[in-house]
Amino acid sequence: MLIKLAVLLILLVCTLVSADEVSEFTFNGFESKNMSLQGAAILTPNGLLKLTNATSQQGQAFYTKPIKFKNKNSLKDGTNSSSVASFSTTFVFAIVPRVYGMSAHGISFVIAPTRGLPNAESVEFLGLFNVTSNGNATNHVFAVELDTIQNKQFGDIDDNHVGIDINSLDSEASLTAAYFDDTKKEFQNLTLASGKVMQLWVEYSGLEKQINVTVAPVNIGKPKKPLLSLNYDLDSVINEEMYVGFSSTTGTTFGSHYVLGWSFKVNGMASDLSKLPKLPRIGPKKKSIFLRIELPFIVVIILLLTISGIVYYAWRKKKFAEVLEDWELDYGPHRFKYKDLYVATEGFDNKMLVGIGGFGRVYRGVLPISKIEVAVKRVSHESRQGMREFVAEIVSIGRLRHRNIVQLLGYCRRKGELLLVYDYMPNGSLDRFLYNSPEVVLNWTHRFRVIKGVAAGLKYLHQDWEQVVIHRDVKASNVLLDSDMNARLGDFGLARLYDHGTDTQTTHIVGTIGYLAPEQARTGKATTSTDVYSFGAFLLEVVCGRRPIDARKEVLLVDQVCSLWNNGEIIQAVDRKLGVDYVVKEVELVLKLGLLCSCGDPNVRPSMQQVVQYLNGYEQMPELSDLDLSQTGFTFGKDTVDVSTTSTQPYSDVESFLFSGR
Structure with missing residues (x-):
């Protein structure tokens, strides 16, 4: 009788333990009872996991229960060994910057020994490590970062990359964010901080000891070819039980980092995600500008635009008018358009002024098409007497070629001034x-x-x-x-x-x-x-x-x-x-x-x-x-x-x- 009671107690304990262990889950939208939130992380009413906001620099969210990653195996010598089982996860995310193209620092999917990393620093450390812990094998942290800031101290390749981090922010492997287009058979670039919804897949093969990371725009399906593939044995990194979640940080450039859905599974493929909540609208609701506009008003607008266009064209023609005589056609390659020199010097703005001489001013400029940096000297001239011979002399001097001679590239004549164009010398006189x-x-x-x-x-x-x-x-x-x-x-x-x-x-x-x-x-x-x-x-x-x-x-x-x-x-x-x-x-x-x-x-x-x-x-x-x-x-x-x-x-x-x- 006592033996039967003991067996029942053991079975009951095993049942309770197994009930607490989780090997898979799927969230199409989030509920607070399943997530442990820290820092700025919140769950919105419609089920979005929002990791950061406009005032706080760090947010973390972890699944409340630990995941069992290892199973003990008995060896012939009587000892036990354990290895990390295969696992996969996928989640849908969006990085919404306050100003388009400017975001810091990013989101990371994390496998850690605890729910959250209390000693980790925010900003460039992504809430994963700190100055002393970064690179320590005792961290037992595996992460995949979606990084939108280039931090040279960690060897970041650019400000828009995906990286695999093991106990350190110095990524074991990283590449610029992109996805493989199965139709075109080539990678297409992605901008992580675009405010667009994207999906990430992380897969680990316990047998092949290989990590694959794939990213793509949402709703196009998982590409056949991963962005990152790394051979690495996680047995020494991942403990028997670990917690999974997300860590996200911003810098002085605030933005909002969202996770819309998440699926995770040990020994199998994570489930597909569907019926995800929508991101909040960015900016005011668009209104149709053509609503209730009548034909007479449209005609008036068109007429006004036409008149304005004619006036503007005449004004620009007068503004950029040049003196051009038949004999100058022979000097075509040496003749610059006034409009090009005007644009190059930003309208001869004083901030581009580099010198003043007795007969004119010298401006730095960048030619709009060739992007060549030049110096433009504006010289006043009122008399046309001898101009033909003088221009001929300028063109002749322009043929001088020597490493110790400033190259005279050409000229332009306009109204009462002559403009000479030289190679720009950045160190001045x-x-x-x-x-x-x-x-x-x-x-x-x-x-x-x-x-x-x-x-x-x-x-x-x-x-x-x-x-x-x-x-x-x-x-x-x-x-x-x-x-x-x-x-x-x-x-x-x-x-x-x-x-x-x-x-x-x-x-x-x-x-x-x-x-x-x-x-x-x-x-x-x-x-x-x-x-x-x-x-x-x-x-x-x-x-x-x-x-x-x-x-x-x-x-x-x-x-x-x-x-x-x-x-x-x-x-x-x-x-x-x-x-x-x-x-x-x-x-x-x-x-x-x-x-x-x-x-x-x-x-x-x-x-x-x-x-x-x-x-x-x-x-x-x-x-x-x-x-x-x-x-x-x-x-x-x-x-x-x-x-x-x-x-x-x-x-x-x-x-x-x-x-x-x-």
Whole structure:
């Protein structure tokens, strides 16, 4: 009798235990008695599981009862072993951002040892782990994340991906959200934070030790090919009994994360979901704009639109009107449309302004079609006299090709202005890095590279191109620096073209005081030798970090350097901002070369070809002491130009429509 009673008690206990164990369930909409809610998670009246809201950053919901994942197996040696059984789950979800395309951080399906993870952090940790627990094997957490934020500390591939997480947010496998189109036989992209309803399937084979994750828009059925497939043995991760549920977090960009239905099963396929609750309507209810609109009103609207269109077309035509003459048709590739330049510079907005010169302003822009970054100079011109020849010269200069020359891409004429289009130099002009206590001080290596680059550019202009080009205003403000800090000689508005072998002299004083050769200041004639003189002043400017002329103190930089050379102390002229971080031989070479190029006698000055040879060490520069400089001197002298009354601004050629400064 006692034995029978004991057997009955054992059967009763087993029945109670088995009644508490659950191996499958299906929710087409949710009821509170079946779910354990934490944080912001709530169940809406129509059966939606809403995990987050507009004020809280975390919500969790777990099935109330534990799931038995393992069955113990007896081995021949008398011990027991257990392995995770196959299981599958599917749920329908929606991530509804407050602002379209902006959501944080996502939803994750979770298998955890407890109902909720009390020590986990919100936001980027998705409510799964914290700083110290992330990556710990003792977590015993398996999750599939639907992540809408790219967090580089966890190695996220982008801000719209699906990942398999095991004890860590560093996903074992992840891919951009997409589903396999069984008809097209290819993957189609999905946007998780789109507010659209989607379905996720997670399957684990206990025999093959393989995890498959599939996602797709709702109502199209499960695709034949999963998005993620990972071979991984979960025996050491999942305990005998675990809890299943969802964890969801947001950041400063709030959104609503919904689960509409959920099915789970051990040792079998999760059931299909149907008759799911609907998401709440986003925004106001749409109303028909054509409701009760009568024909006369429609006619009036059409008429008003037609008139407005005509007026708008006329206004735009006038706004973007250009000057276009027959002879310009030959320069088609070099002619830009005003509308394109207007769009590129955002209507020549002041925020795009990068410089102001004597004859116009320079704007940064991005051409609308090619997306090329350019600099656009607006130059005023009222007279049409000589415009044909001037444009022809612009087009010719546009054919210059050298790594140390700013590329002139073309031009545009409109009403009373001319627009010149150049390659954009993101680091601006060299003088920004020499004066006014710049944040970045150019070291000697950079300065020497700039000097050699400008020399190579001038040599190309004087000798290597098909025509001789005289720049006429070589100075630091006309040397631009590209993204790699390479020197580009720019602003050819004062340049003139000549055939090789012809008279290269001009007859107007054009340039900047301090850089003008004495013979040019007297006669107004510019030659390749006057460019060399300007280059000499530029050399001293770069090494000394000072302008060639100080009108307030009536001091010429070349005179000071010459005096130091006479006293055997030329190295004292170096820019103090360099400290002692420079190569003495290179500094002495550049300073002496600057004096040689600044010689008052043009016959003593070297050519730019010789300058390049000296700078690159291919040829020995003559010693200054070997030259008879006592009569020629290095400067044009104070008897030529009174520096106390002379501005450092450029002279201007009244026939030129361009200004070389910035």
